[in-house]
Amino acid sequence: IKRLKLTSNYLQGTVPTAFFQLVTLEELAFSHNKFEGPLPPQVGDLTNLQRLKLYGNNVSGNLPTQLGLLTNLVELDLSENAFGGPLPSELNKLVKLEKFSLHQTGSTGLTGNLLSFQDLTQLTSLQLDSNMLDGDLPSSFLSNTQVGDQRIEIRLSDNAFSGAIPSAWETRFDNLFLDLSGNKITSIPSDLCDN
DSSP states (O other), X not given: OOEEEOOSSOOEEEOOGGGGGOXXXXXXXXXXXXXXXXXXXXXXXXXXXXXXXXOSSEEEEEXXXXXXXXTTOSEEEOOSSEEEEOOOGGGGGOTTOOEEEOOOOTTXXXXXXXXXXXXXXXXOEEEOOSSEEEEEOOTTTTTTOOOTTSOEEEEOOSSEEEEEOOGGGTTTOSSEEEEOTTSEEEEOOTTGGGO
């Protein structure tokens, strides 16, 4: 099996570990069901996976560090669940990732700082809005981006980021959409609006 799509059904209970025995999977989608409980660490066994979509469930707990083993991922959508805790640094290993979405994670939400994602050279869409992320924005954020003049969409609204938007962001992005609404940002670099 290369692709397993079970979106918009009435599946419930914990996420079955049997999913993660299908090691040839390139796409696994079980969005808009009623799964709950943690995302099993066995997710890291799907090393051929290119797309993982489980938005719109009630999956909870911290993100498993084993997500960092999915180095062929190009799309990861975990939005509209009940995840909490920090973003694991292992996500920086997803060097092929183009789209990462983990917005609206319920009453808990992700906490801690934003990762730099500096090794995610192909990332063009990051949606982490409506969480509880805080602290300063990292100056090294996407510092090794290789997408050229492709549009980069960064949605970080409704968190608790503070301080200034780093001046290093001024020249890094050729075509940037940035949403930082609903944070505690105090200043923006003068040339950022040119991008």
